[in-house]
Amino acid sequence: MKYRISANVIRRLPRYLRRFTLLDRQNVEKISSSALGEQMGLKASQIRQDFNCFGGFGQQGYGYNVKQLRDDVGGILGLDRTLTAVVIGAGNLGRALISNFDFASCGVKLIAAFDTSRAIVGTSLHGTPILDAAELESFLEENRVDVAVLTMPRSATAGTARLLAGRGVRGLWNFTGVDIDADLGDVLVEDVHLSDSLLTLGYYLRGKTEQQPDGADNV
């Protein structure tokens, strides 16, 4: 295990994991860094460099064992140490995550969702109970919650984030688009800014048809 792993490497780990899972499902047993690079659009040397941050999983002259690689990367990401999570806000997006998103494959166990709507409080969705938001605080006292998934209206965000941070939640997966003040103590915030993603796509798309500076294909 080398010194500090750069954020670039960390952000590539989930991609590796996905690819290895896929390869394993296709019953591919071993793969070389160059073959993998071709599949993922990375240089072979970068792949070897990346894996070496954690201490080389390969075998010279042979390549990498897919199953082992998948497990090793999973281990680095900590998939074996399950985190608990709650969803705050069971609107369309919250419900989409509860019923379609595979928390388990991220090493996360979804234990409850919270909402204010009378119509759905007390029901359960895909095995996840939907509780009254008024009970959130006491719930946090009785249950260890590592991650809160923020899918509530923008207006409720700031206050709820403070409450969560104060009650021991350590990570916020933030879908609200509201910037959360980092000064909530030690809490880590992972923002999902869908608009950033669409804007970026739009930028490249517009550049493709119009103004083509001089035949250069923008990408």
Place this chain on the structure above:
Amino acid sequence: MKYRISANVIRRLPRYLRRFTLLDRQNVEKISSSALGEQMGLKASQIRQDFNCFGGFGQQGYGYNVKQLRDDVGGILGLDRTLTAVVIGAGNLGRALISNFDFASCGVKLIAAFDTSRAIVGTSLHGTPILDAAELESFLEENRVDVAVLTMPRSATAGTARLLAGRGVRGLWNFTGVDIDADLGDVLVEDVHLSDSLLTLGYYLRGKTEQQPDGADNV
């Protein structure tokens, strides 16, 4: 306008846009690169460098005009040239986007959604008609569609992507988690891998409590 703008700069533009929109709403008229850097966690020199890719919007000794900056960045992203979009798959996630996501502020006009479910085909949501997926092909012939938002089941992805690409759709905003073969001709694919985001958060979270190598605060 300088040569080729790096992807790093492009990916920062939406963040700038968000910040300027916020500042404008707070009636801030001008801001210096150093104040902006403080707010956004960037170095002042990087901000000046970024803006200079497009030809400096500032005024020496004064700073940057917020409104102008917002409009300029919006212009670079092409918000004035509206793109059309359709949503493919009106399940929870599709409906969440249709009713809550602000397409307009990304310069995108959502013109229709498609689904196979009898129960919802023919209805409309937040002003967007939900049409029968069987009509998709003819719809694409009659309407210019720039972007398709892919929120359908994984199994339907590959085939639909091919259909869309063949009928002139130029960008795919892909929420399915399925890797789409890039060899669909000229189509650009923007993948939204929510699991990557959660896995990354989990990595840092797990690193924080456990093994703390030597008091170094991992981030």
Place this chain on the structure above:
DNA sequence: TAGATTGTTAATCGATTAACAATC
């Protein structure tokens, strides 16, 4: 053994940061 492919060091490339002259 010969061939393949890693682990690892060195070279290159690009992105970020610092510095400062230009100028409002």
Place this chain on the structure above:
DNA sequence: TAGATTGTTAATCGATTAACAATC
């Protein structure tokens, strides 16, 4: 004018790529 702050060039830093000896 003096002060502030940009635009822009130069220096630094880090990440990617190439190269190659180690070794399976």
